[in-house]
Amino acid sequence: MTRRATIKDVAVAAGVSRSTASRALTGRGYVATDVRERVLAAAENLRYVPDATARYLKQQVSLSLGVLVSDLRNSFYARLAAGVGQAARTQGYSLVLAEDGGSAEAQVEAAETFVATRVAGVVVTPVSADVTTYLSRHRIPVIEVDRQFAAGACDAVVVDNQTASQQVIEDLIGLGHRRIALFIDETTWTTGRERHAGYQAALAAAGIPLDPDLVVSSGWDVDAARSAATALLRSDERPTAVFAANNVLAEGVWRAANDLGLRIPDDVSLVSFDDAPWMSLVTPGLTAVAQDEAALGAAAVRRLLERIAEPQAAPVTVMMSTRIVHRESTRAVRP
Amino acid sequence: MTRRATIKDVAVAAGVSRSTASRALTGRGYVATDVRERVLAAAENLRYVPDATARYLKQQVSLSLGVLVSDLRNSFYARLAAGVGQAARTQGYSLVLAEDGGSAEAQVEAAETFVATRVAGVVVTPVSADVTTYLSRHRIPVIEVDRQFAAGACDAVVVDNQTASQQVIEDLIGLGHRRIALFIDETTWTTGRERHAGYQAALAAAGIPLDPDLVVSSGWDVDAARSAATALLRSDERPTAVFAANNVLAEGVWRAANDLGLRIPDDVSLVSFDDAPWMSLVTPGLTAVAQDEAALGAAAVRRLLERIAEPQAAPVTVMMSTRIVHRESTRAVRP
DNA sequence: CTGAAAGCGCTTACAG
């Protein structure tokens, strides 16, 4: 047999109608026990695998979830996607995955695919409000993860960026640092804005005047971060500590310090937001604000499925906790 | 309007039949220019997005590819998946992604989802021949990547593990090493078998007798690798160099060396198969056999699409090149 | 408890 078995084949083999075969196979509706068994045996025999495409068409919704992240090569997104996949699978959903490379247009393109394939919902790390707008217009539930562009319009799973950042800066201040640089790629997303706010709040609380020169902006990739960091660390007024607002920026600073022959933490202390795997492998290990990406992903799926079940409920923002992992990349400033 | 627009809505709005609307929208078949424009305008207006589910059902194939890897948290798989996604998107395919955590049953389960959703083809890093058997039985083209379990029965994209491993060991021998350990998690997959063979070949060529105690097997995760490596490095007969057969094992060795206070390369040289991102961040940087994961993924998609176009062609195995990245984790053995 | 019929939203020969 070259053709794939359909429910009709199963029905014929079991000597019943397609309706009955369907009821036996799905478990919905009445079927006599012996009939059910006959149908299941026939299905087994024919290696019948229901065509999800046909089922979805009939039911108008699929058992798959869309996941849209910026870049799988960044461990943060890879782990997040892994967490989403894990949780989705547990709930019987499969994953349609897309990467956007940080582009808003690419996000909308991916979103078109999601609506075309009728995914049941979408988990996204947004780069603008466009995806959410687009998907919402097509009545597809969305949940924003990591940052929010559509707060109040859809669910979200985030962490308290400000508190964590403030804590980390306070620790640095406690070590005697006064010239603390914030190394950051954007301050327009909620992540950047809040991490910036935490930085400012900690300085303000300690009565340290804000020095705008110490808030250094960088491009978003490692190469850009590396050169921006090189400029920063080479300046006469080099900071005694740097807070890198994410793992890519931290990598840039790390590489720049190596390039310049600066020792961490002796010449400069370094703290990162996001705890990438490499940070526990290098010497000294990097002190970092760790997020549990798998937990973020799982929470996103959980919330998304609740939303699917109850489309009219008010949007909720789930706040996940962070954890500061103290390693050896900071030290007291020399008196 | 609360309902999603269908092609019927578009047809009505444009004042044509559904057939004509379909021809205009898909670009297949004749449509008068002005009619086409009217249809497209109507579609735009109604924010019409064709239901891929219905299209697939009718055409009996989808424009999506299945990707099945072990673990997205391993940078090798994450980058491979990214490469596949990139290439797939370029060709108009979307990605259904699944992780198997290294389990053969999980692979078959994922494969069931793939056949249910009628993916056009599957890219897999197999852990047994089961997936390929299962998918082939359902007439779904498969391509194995990284290792082969169904050589001759389906396409594959691999690297020349043996040659690369042999080269790396020869380099070590050239540095005067004689007690070189192979640290490996399995020798039943093609990857492990070939890397092992390369190790043996290099020793044989140099007339160095094989010492079975120097082929050290380890569990597959970092914790297992770390403790196995600790035992290895702590032994009286400690090797002067270690060749870790993949990036996870290399991480285990790295951590074990740190735990024990051993310096690389002074106390022991270390070389890895797979060049993970952290290997260029640590000091000393790790010498490693690098694979271009994005290129592997792209080649897999290319070959898979050829196979889809020509299902009867003989299976081909595509061999990708590797590159040895020399860093500072090896040194000449003390005389 | 079972089956005939309708229908999900498309595409595609085919007749005109």
Added chain:
DNA sequence: CTGAAAGCGCTTACAG
């Protein structure tokens, strides 16, 4: 060049 009709493989009220 266009439209009516059939059909992809399911599920699901509904009648019996």
